[in-house]
Amino acid sequence: NAGVTQTPKFRVLKTGQSMTLLCAQDMNHEYMYWYRQDPGMGLRLIHYSVGEGTTAKGEVPDGYNVSRLKKQNFLLGLESAAPSQTSVYFCASSYEAGGISYEQYFGPGTRLTVT
Amino acid sequence: LAKTTQPISMDSYEGQEVNITCSHNNIATNDYITWYQQFPSQGPRFIIQGYKTKVTNEVASLFIPADRKSSTLSLPRVSLSDTAVYYCLVGGNTNAGKSTFGDGTTLTVKP
Numbered sequence: 001n002a003g004v005t006q007t008p009k010f011r012v013l014k015t016g017q018s019m020t021l022l023c024a025q026d027m028n029h030e031y032m033y034w035y036r037q038d039p040g041m042g043l044r045l046i047h048y049s050v051g052e053g054t055t056a057k058g059e060v061p062d063g064y065n066v067s068r069l070k071k072q073n074f075l076l077g078l079e080s081a082a083p084s085q086t087s088v089y090f091c092a093s094s095y096e097a098g099g100i101s102y103e104q105y106f107g108p109g110t111r112l113t114v115t
Numbered sequence: 116l117a118k119t120t121q122p123i124s125m126d127s128y129e130g131q132e133v134n135i136t137c138s139h140n141n142i143a144t145n146d147y148i149t150w151y152q153q154f155p156s157q158g159p160r161f162i163i164q165g166y167k168t169k170v171t172n173e174v175a176s177l178f179i180p181a182d183r184k185s186s187t188l189s190l191p192r193v194s195l196s197d198t199a200v201y202y203c204l205v206g207g208n209t210n211a212g213k214s215t216f217g218d219g220t221t222l223t224v225k226p
Contacts, residue, residue, distance in 0.1 A: 004158075031208045035216075042202060042216040043159070050208065058212055090158050094208055101147050101207030106158030 002026055004107035006091050012113045013081040021076040021110050023091030031094040032074040033058075033104065034066060036087040043090060049074055081114045088112070119203050119217040126223050133190045135220050137203035140184050146214070147207050148179060148186045153200045153219070162201075163188065190222075198224045 007022040023032065030051050035043040045058030047066040055066045063085060065077045074093075078085060088111050092104040120138040127133045139148070147166055151159035163170055165177040165186070176189040190197060200221050206214020 031211065033211065040218075042218045045212070045215060048211045050211070056212055059215055092158070096208050101209065103149055103151075103161040103164055104159075104204075106160070109156070109158055 004091055004093055004105050006089075006107040006110050008110060009108065010111045012115065013078075014115055015082060017081050018077070018079050019081065019112075020078075021089055021091075021112075023074045023076070023093075023107060024072055025074075025091075025093040025105070026072060027093060027095070027105065028071070029093035029095045029105070030071075031096075031104075032068065033092040033094070034064070034074065034076045035090045035092065036060065036085075037090060037109075038087050046076065046089075081112075083114045086112060086114045118215065119205055121201075121203060121217050121220045123218065124221040124223070126225065127193055128225050129194055130192050133193050133197075133222060133224075135188045135190075135201055135222070136185055137188070137205075137217070138185045139203070139205040142183050142205050143210065143213075145207060145209065146205050148177065148183075149204045150175070150177065150186075150188045151202045151204065151216075153202065159202060159216075193222075193224045195224050195226060198222060 004025045033048045034046040049068040052071040091107040094104045149164040150162040153159040163175045163177045170177045178187040200219040202219040
């Protein structure tokens with residue numbers, strides 16, 4: 001049981017380049033999240049998904065797109081990277097049971113630098 | 116957004132009890148209160164979650180007053196390895212877009 005994994009761990013992009021970050025979970029969780037964390041700051045929600053085929057905007061969605069074609073995967077795309085998107089990106093997954101929302105399980109993060 | 120407010124930093128000594136309070140004045144009826152711990156270069160890790168009153172697990176206790184507008188994470192007998200950033204998150208999966216992490220509390224445990 002690997003939990004939540006993220007690919008890649010590190011990436012350097014030039015301004016204007018595009019890339020996709022992959023998040024995978026093997027816990028059969030319905031809910032998945034993408035956050036970004038800037039140095040010395042808390043996590044800010046970019047996009048989230050409440051199930052396969054569904055996505056929704058979070059607090060800071062501009063410049064990002066997401067897709068959830070399979071329940072276990074949640075992809076985060078940057079179409080035209082900007083230096084302001086330099087950050088650490090965390091993916092998380094969660095579930096509900098008996099009407100209770102349970103905690104989020106986080107991946108190890110992807111450190112992205114845009115030059 | 117379900118905004119939260121925590122102290123920026125706290126210092127403690129090994130063996131002491133540490134209490135970190137989070138304010139969340141606009142908590143909604145179906146919101147849960149969840150605390151996470153984060154070490155440098157790692158993703159946050161779950162500590163404890165509650166809805167009301169008191170919850171205790173093997174590592175911490177969570178105190179929630181009746182009005183639920185604040186919560187207090189209690190760490191008994193901290194050690195150097197408890198030095199980390201602690202976040203409270205108010206919300207739940209059904210209203211995920213309305214919940215947010217604050218800037219967290221940096222706890223430094225000294226020998």
